Amino acid sequence: MTEVFPLIADLHTVRCGSCKVLVDDPLVVKCSICGATFDRVVSNHVGLANRLNSERSGAATDEGGAEAEEATATEELVAVPRGLLSELAGALSEIEGAGQVAAATSKLAETAPAVDAGDDAGAAGEAAAAARKAGSLD
Numbered sequence: 001m002t003e004v005f006p007l008i009a010d011l012h013t014v015r016c017g018s019c020k021v022l023v024d025d026p027l028v029v030k031c032s033i034c035g036a037t038f039d040r041v042v043s044n045h046v047g048l049a050n051r052l053n054s055e056r057s058g059a060a061t062d063e064g065g066a067e068a069e070e071a072t073a074t075e076e077l078v079a080v081p082r083g084l085l086s087e088l089a090g091a092l093s094e095i096e097g098a099g100q101v102a103a104a105t106s107k108l109a110e111t112a113p114a115v116d117a118g119d120d121a122g123a124a125g126e127a128a129a130a131a132r133k134a135g136s137l138d
Contacts, residue, residue: 005036009043009052017042026052085109 005017007026012025030037031130041056043049090100095107 003036004039005031006040006042007038007052009041009045009048011045011048014041014052027056080110 007023008015008017008020009026014023015021016023016031016036017038018031019034021031022032023031026041027094028038040119041049041052045091057083085105089102089106089109092098092105
């Protein structure tokens with residue numbers, strides 16, 4: 001039985017997480033040397049792992065991989081204007097019992113990272129990672 005390892009990426013190379021051998025294609029699913037199966041890409045460079053993981057999931061979806069499609073469906077990002085979030089927080093504050101939701105929405109409107117409408121999906125992924133690092137909405 002093969003073990004599951006991540007691909008390790010830096011700015012110049014992608015390596016097997018098990019045997020550390022250079023991998024030419026970051027979309028490959030299995031190591032040709034040790035036989036390890038790759039489940040994801042990890043990197044200490046901001047956005048690189050997100051970009052490669054999205055490329056991998058896109059390639060798996062193109063090949064008919066239903067599992068990759070499910071995983072990306074739960075992580076879909078959408079852009080919501082701050083003004084709309086502020087209006088929503090105001091409307092929720094008027095509803096009895098929705099005070100916590102209104103406060104969370106208001107805080108999200110104030111602290112959510114800005115993503116320019118012209119930016120690509122990689123920037124949206126980086127913004128989402130920054131929001132997760134910033135902490136919860138409590």
